[in-house]
Amino acid sequence: MNKQNHQHGPGHGNVPHGYVPYWKRAHTDWRFWVGIMLMFLAMMVYVMTGDLAWRPGSQPPRLPPISDALGK
Numbered sequence: 259m260n261k262q263n264h265q266h267g268p269g270h271g272n273v274p275h276g277y278v279p280y281w282k283r284a285h286t287d288w289r290f291w292v293g294i295m296l297m298f299l300a301m302m303v304y305v306m307t308g309d310l311a312w313r314p315g316s317q318p319p320r321l322p323p324i325s326d327a328l329g330k
Contacts (some may be wrong), residue, residue: 284290304310
């Protein structure tokens with residue numbers, strides 16, 4: 259019997275035929291896309307609220323007048 263050893267490059271010696279690494283096929287998984295959408299939503303909330311400084315119903319803190327701060 260003549261056994262042929264097909265090399266596909268370095269590090270591909272015992273890889274089964276048709277094998278695709280997870281990082282290449284992850285984009286077809288629904289959980290990957292749900293995670294991407296949740297991250298995008300979180301980034302949009304962060305940007306739209308001004309670094310999460312905005313809270314519904316609250317007003318920005320009132321700063322004392324400059325003359326009070328100087329002790330006059």
